[in-house]
Amino acid sequence: MLIRVCRELRMHSTAELSSLQFSPLLARTQTTHSTIDPVAYDCVKVVVVRAGGALLFSEFGTRHVNVGDLIVLAANTLCGAEPGGWVTTTTLYLDRDYVIDQVFWQYAEQFTDRLDAKAFLDARYAEPAQVVRLGEDRAGLLMPWLDELTALSADGLPPERFYRAQSLLFAILDVIVPRMSVTGHRVTMTQRCTTCPSLPRHRQFKALRADARRAAELLRGEVARRWTLRALAEAVHLSPSQLGRVFVEAFGKSPIAFLTMLRIERMAYLLRTTETPISVIAKQVGWGDADFAARQFRRSIGVTPSRYRAMGRAAASG
16 A cells, blocks of 8 residues: 555654554654654554654665655555664554545546556555655655644644644645556565555554454464464464454454564564574464564565674664
C-alpha cells in the first residue's frame, strides 16, 4: 500500500496509541538517542526526519536518512533504526481503510467502488517500504503543518477538530505523494499486495474481528511453537480458509507471514541484548535451521543477523 521509522522512536508505543480514542489519523513528534529494534505497526505510517539522522533497516535493505527525508511504511512492515547520535522525527499514523477511502474519492470518476481504489493502490504503490528524499527546503514547508497536526492529536483527535486535522494531512500529502515511487507491475522481490479493504471500522489500530485478534495473541504468546495454519484455526474455531481470509483482512498478511514477523522482532531483540549464538537464537524463536532464519532475517531487515549484532555493539561502544 502507500504509506508506513518503527517503535516510534520508543516514547510512543503501540499500547499508548491503542489507549487513545480511535482516530483514523494521529501525529507524534519525538527525539531518540537509542537503538530501535525492528517492529511493525498495524497502520500505514509516514515518518519525517526533522533533525539528526539514522541508519534504517527494513525490507528496502539499509538506508541512511537525514533531515529532509521521509520513510513510508505499509501496515505490518518491519523497520528498525540506529540513530546517528540522535534523531528527531514526526510520525503520521494512518488507518489503512481511511487511506483507501481518500483515494477512492480522489479518483471518484474512475472507480466504481472501494475495491477499485484498493486495486489502484496495489498497482501503483506495491513497495511496502520506501525512503523519499524531499530535501531540507521542501521538508521545511511541512513543519508548521506537522506541528499543528501533532498538537491537535496529542490526547487523541477530538471530533470537532477532525476537519482541520484532515486539511493539514491533505496539505502534507499534496507535497509527499507526487514524489513517491510508483509502479504498475512487480519490479522487486519485496513488493506485495496489501490488505483487502473491509467496511469502515472503529478500532484502536487493532484488528477488527475478535477471532483474528485471538489468533494474533496466540502467535505472540508462543512465537517458538511450530504452528500450522490448521492448528491455529482450530484454536480459534475457524476453518483454515476462513482464518486465512479474516487474518489477512485484519493484519494485511497471512498468519504464517505474521508469525515470521514476530520471530524476526524477537530475534533482533536477542541479537542486540544477549551474546547467545545466532544458531541458538534461531531455535529459541522457532526456527531449527539457522541458515533459513538468517535468510528470513535479512529479507525483512535488510542486514544479516551477524551484521545487525555488530551494529548494536558498535553503537554501544560509541
